[in-house]
Amino acid sequence: MGTSEPSCGSIVTMTFPRVFAIILAGGAATRMGGIDKPALIVGGRRMLDTALAAIAVADRTVVVGPHRDGIAALQVQEDPPGSGPVAGIAAGLAALGTRPTDRVLVLASDLPWIGTRTTEDLLGALERTEGADAALGIDETGRVQYLLSAWRAEALADALEALDSPVNQPMRALHPQHPVTVEVAGATDCDTPEDIERARTVGPGPLTLDEAREAVRTGVAALEPREGVLAESLGATLARTLHSADAVPRADVSAMDGYAVAGPGPWHLLDEVRPAGDTGTFSLAAGEAARIATGAHLPAGATAVLRDEFAVVEARVLATLPDSSPRDDTRRRGEDWPVGHPIAPAGTAVTSALVSAASSGEIRIATVRGPVRVHVVTTGDEIRRDGPLRPGQTRDALGPVLDRFVTSTGAVPVTNAHIRDTADGFDELLRGATDVDAIVIVGATGGGAADQLRSALARARAHMLVGRVLCRPGGSLVAAALPDGRAVLGLPGNPYAAIATLLVTLPAVVDACTGRAPQPRLHGRVANASEVGTDRTRILPVTSLPDGRWIADPGVRTAHLAGLVGRPALALIPPGAVNDTVAELIPLPAW
Numbered sequence: 001m002g003t004s005e006p007s008c009g010s011i012v013t014m015t016f017p018r019v020f021a022i023i024l025a026g027g028a029a030t031r032m033g034g035i036d037k038p039a040l041i042v043g044g045r046r047m048l049d050t051a052l053a054a055i056a057v058a059d060r061t062v063v064v065g066p067h068r069d070g071i072a073a074l075q076v077q078e079d080p081p082g083s084g085p086v087a088g089i090a091a092g093l094a095a096l097g098t099r100p101t102d103r104v105l106v107l108a109s110d111l112p113w114i115g116t117r118t119t120e121d122l123l124g125a126l127e128r129t130e131g132a133d134a135a136l137g138i139d140e141t142g143r144v145q146y147l148l149s150a151w152r153a154e155a156l157a158d159a160l161e162a163l164d165s166p167v168n169q170p171m172r173a174l175h176p177q178h179p180v181t182v183e184v185a186g187a188t189d190c191d192t193p194e195d196i197e198r199a200r201t202v203g204p205g206p207l208t209l210d211e212a213r214e215a216v217r218t219g220v221a222a223l224e225p226r227e228g229v230l231a232e233s234l235g236a237t238l239a240r241t242l243h244s245a246d247a248v249p250r251a252d253v254s255a256m257d258g259y260a261v262a263g264p265g266p267w268h269l270l271d272e273v274r275p276a277g278d279t280g281t282f283s284l285a286a287g288e289a290a291r292i293a294t295g296a297h298l299p300a301g302a303t304a305v306l307r308d309e310f311a312v313v314e315a316r317v318l319a320t321l322p323d324s325s326p327r328d329d330t331r332r333r334g335e336d337w338p339v340g341h342p343i344a345p346a347g348t349a350v351t352s353a354l355v356s357a358a359s360s361g362e363i364r365i366a367t368v369r370g371p372v373r374v375h376v377v378t379t380g381d382e383i384r385r386d387g388p389l390r391p392g393q394t395r396d397a398l399g400p401v402l403d404r405f406v407t408s409t410g411a412v413p414v415t416n417a418h419i420r421d422t423a424d425g426f427d428e429l430l431r432g433a434t435d436v437d438a439i440v441i442v443g444a445t446g447g448g449a450a451d452q453l454r455s456a457l458a459r460a461r462a463h464m465l466v467g468r469v470l471c472r473p474g475g476s477l478v479a480a481a482l483p484d485g486r487a488v489l490g491l492p493g494n495p496y497a498a499i500a501t502l503l504v505t506l507p508a509v510v511d512a513c514t515g516r517a518p519q520p521r522l523h524g525r526v527a528n529a530s531e532v533g534t535d536r537t538r539i540l541p542v543t544s545l546p547d548g549r550w551i552a553d554p555g556v557r558t559a560h561l562a563g564l565v566g567r568p569a570l571a572l573i574p575p576g577a578v579n580d581t582v583a584e585l586i587p588l589p590a591w
């Protein structure tokens with residue numbers, strides 16, 4: 001939504017509507033014993049702050065309710081205080097000073113799972129719908145949420161004026177002439193203590209995959225920094241910039257096999273040879289040369305290196321090859337890095353390449369966070385890892401390979417278990433496993449009778465970060481943070497769904513725990529994106545075409561991993577994608 005005004009004398013005559021926001025944040029919720037409901041924390045922040053974050057698009061915002069310190073927005077109170085939401089909207093609109101062509105978002109502050117996508121959906125529906133004067137949010141049950149709406153300012157003013165008085169009016173009294181309803185994300189409100197408890201248990205959702213990754217990145221706490229031997233810290237992240245302890249090269253060295261020479265040629269060739277690793281005692285006087293190997297330190301007195309290809313030697317006299325253009329093949333001390341050169345910034349993953357670069361700079365130990373130690377768990381009474389299958393049993397298709405997939409994200413699997421579908425088993429799982437940073441659990445994410453994860457997380461008072469995602473497969477993905485900081489990732493049980501969601505979201509856990517800067521995403525053009533796309537993101541295996549595009553496999557089955565065999569990557573096909581859409585690619589581990 002643009003907000004620019006036409007500039008004076010400009011030939012640009014198009015104007016974009018300005019967006020204002022009214023957040024109703026009355027105190028003393030009667031159905032909750034008079035407590036300050038907007039200040040209740042759900043999903044790690046006050047519901048009022050969630051509302052404020054959701055209207056980031058607004059040019060100006062007014063919060064209607066009792067004055068609260070520390071709020072950047074304008075604050076007003078309805079007159080008289082406690083006279084209901086319509087009076088609150090009237091007070092808010094009066095304070096905003098809107099023009100008829102503006103748009104006004106009206107938001108309650110008891111909607112713990114709304115976000116900018118919610119308000120974008122409302123504003124989008126209002127703009128797109130011919131003749132609509134307001135867009136009213138509806139939740140998944142089809143219930144209209146008047147306090148989750150976007151209005152044309154003129155229509156809102158008219159609706160208020162149509163009332164004798166806004167005082168003590170029910171919300172439905174404030175009715176637009178031509179409303180459009182739109183199912184928006186996060187429309188479930190909290191009116192009772194039970195609603196709050198349910199919201200805290202079910203968690204936010206449905207979220208897009210990007211929102212889910214962001215929720216994990218911001219909701220999982222970083223590990224404490226530690227001093228670690230880099231070569232033993234693969235998967236960790238630098239907590240401070242890594243500086244070279246020595247110059248690279250650390251002395252003037254030869255870049256080629258050839259001759260160290262002193263002064264201009266021709267040169268008298270000495271018998272001495274300077275192999276790599278030798279610092280010997282001989283030196284060169286002007287007009288002298290000695291054989292030198294690639295990587296060897298230059299002898300004292302040497303001014304340059306002449307490589308073999310440009311050299312001729314006759315009767316112990318060295319000269320440059322006629323008609324050649326020789327260059328000095330010396331690598332000078334500090335030419336690549338002086339002492340103290342920054343090798344890599346904080347947030348860089350400790351990879352084999354970084355360990356190697358650090359050792360070039362004489363660094364062995366650094367301040368790091370991580371690596372993320374993971375307890376990997378499969379669940380399900382029917383799942384059998386070893387031995388013959390009895391009736392009703394299913395072969396464990398993940399236990400033997402999960403570690404490998406976990407490793408590919410940068411995390412380190414340290415323990416591995418299978419647990420039964422019992423409440424006790426899940427409670428024990430969350431209580432135990434205290435010497436890891438994250439627990440990755442396959443299965444039990446659904447709401448079925450045997451699916452224990454969500455209730456166990458609630459009993460453990462976990463902070464739910466992701467309750468559901470808008471993707472296929474894997475919609476029942478769960479992410480949470482336990483009170484002691486350990487992250488829990490609950491992967492949907494079908495093996496393909498489990499691995500697809502693991503590869504998309506476990507990297508975000510690693511980012512959060514270790515402070516790793518999010519990895520640059522890889523992208524590719526998916527030739528058949530419109531044929532395989534649906535209303536939500538699809539995670540599909542892809543193969544490459546000779547022209548560099550990718551083709552997605554629409555028929556992938558979720559009950560096993562056969563769809564990944566021989567495939568180099570997964571693609572995240574966004575909803576409504578057209579053919580040749582550029583999609584995010586997630587490489588599959590090479591083995």
Ligand SMILES: Nc1nc2c(c(=O)[nH]1)N[C@H]1C(S)=C(S)[C@@H](COP(=O)(O)OP(=O)(O)OC[C@H]3O[C@@H](n4cnc5c(N)ncnc54)[C@H](O)[C@@H]3O)O[C@H]1N2
Nearest residue numbers: 378394395396397398443444445446451491492493494497
């Ligand atoms: N009423 C509904 N039921 C289900 C829905 C739904 O939307 N409504 N979604 C289905 C989908 S899709 C998935 S995925 C699962 C997710 O539920 P859970 O995470 O609770 O998964 P489980 O029920 O524990 O297992 C699902 C499926 O996967 C098999 N499984 C689990 N672990 C393994 C393993 N290690 N090796 C092989 N197979 C495994 C398990 O036997 C089940 O068949 O919910 C659906 N139901």
Ligand code: MOO
Nearest residue numbers: 473474492494497
């Ligand atoms: O969505 Mo389930 O997560 O397809 O296999």
